[in-house]
Amino acid sequence: AQSVAQPEDQVNVAEGNPLTVKCTYSVSGNPYLFWYVQYPNRGLQFLLKYITGDNLVKGSYGFEAEFNKSQTSFHLKKPSALVSDSALYFCAVIGAAGNKLTFGGGTRVLVKP
Amino acid sequence: NAGVTQTPKFRILKIGQSMTLQCAQDMNHNYMYWYRQDPGMGLKLIYYSVGAGITDKGEVPNGYNVSRSTTEDFPLRLELAAPSQTSVYFCASRTTISGTGGEGYTFGSGTRLTVV
Known part of the structure; x- marks a missing residue:
């Protein structure tokens, strides 16, 4: 069975500092990996995905993520966090031959001014 | 582009009542999903x-029960609502990931x- 782990329930960072949200996954075969963001009382917004190719993926709002196959990780990063980045972030995975997208438990990001 | 449309946006049910959550997509996607998200x-x-x-x-x-009589629609039915079903429900659809x-x-x- 495929699974996603987001080891941190919450990440606190000062505005302007680098932001990292961790994600590790387990899946049979090659993974397709996603990051979504959710603002309060809103649906999920797509940030970026890894399908194949370059391990460093760039996405919306200045976010990027690095796929590391040996560590089965797909950490989300932003070089300089904004207060407006405060939200709930979800990592998700689907196997290349699979049908179901599995989500991690989410990490709440709080960026303080 | 409508994308994925869910109705209703809000609903309050009494224990034991039934209802259907509607989901429709106009992108001709084969794959459709229902998720629930509990607070936090x-x-x-x-x-x-x-x-x-x-x-x-x-x-x-x-x-829960579902049906998929058409490509466009994927309704989710709750037959006997229980407090444990208090949640936010999201519908999703997709096409072939590698090809998009x-x-x-x-x-x-x-x-x-x-x-x-």
């Missing part, structure tokens, strides 16, 4: 469908259900 938690898969006439259980199917240059998955805006 991740999304759990309830049911999914890989095409019209085909449905399968996800992680938390108990208390976009997001792959498209999510609806959600239905907030409270069972009292």
Whole structure:
């Protein structure tokens, strides 16, 4: 069975500092990996995905993520966090031959001014 | 582009009542999904469908039923509502991920259900 782990329930960072949200996954075969963001009382917004190719993926709002196959990780990063980045972030995975997208438990990001 | 449309946006049910959450997509996607999100938690898969006439259980199917008579529609039915079904429900659809240059998955805006 495929699974996603987001080891941190919450990440606190000062505005302007680098932001990292961790994600590790387990899946049979090659993974397709996603990051979504959710603002309060809103649906999920797509940030970026890894399908194949370059391990460093760039996405919306200045976010990027690095796929590391040996560590089965797909950490989300932003070089300089904004207060407006405060939200709930979800990592998700689907196997290349699979049908179901599995989500991690989410990490709440709080960026303080 | 309508994408994935969910109705209603909000609903309050009494214990034991039934209702159907509607989901429709206009992108001709074969794959459709129902997730529930409990407060402060991740999304759990309830049911999914890989095409019209085909449905399968996800992680938390108990208390729910689905049907997929057309490609466009994927309704989720609650037969006997229970307080444990208080949640936000998201419908999603997708095309073949490797063949898309976009997001792959498209999510609806959600239905907030409270069972009292």
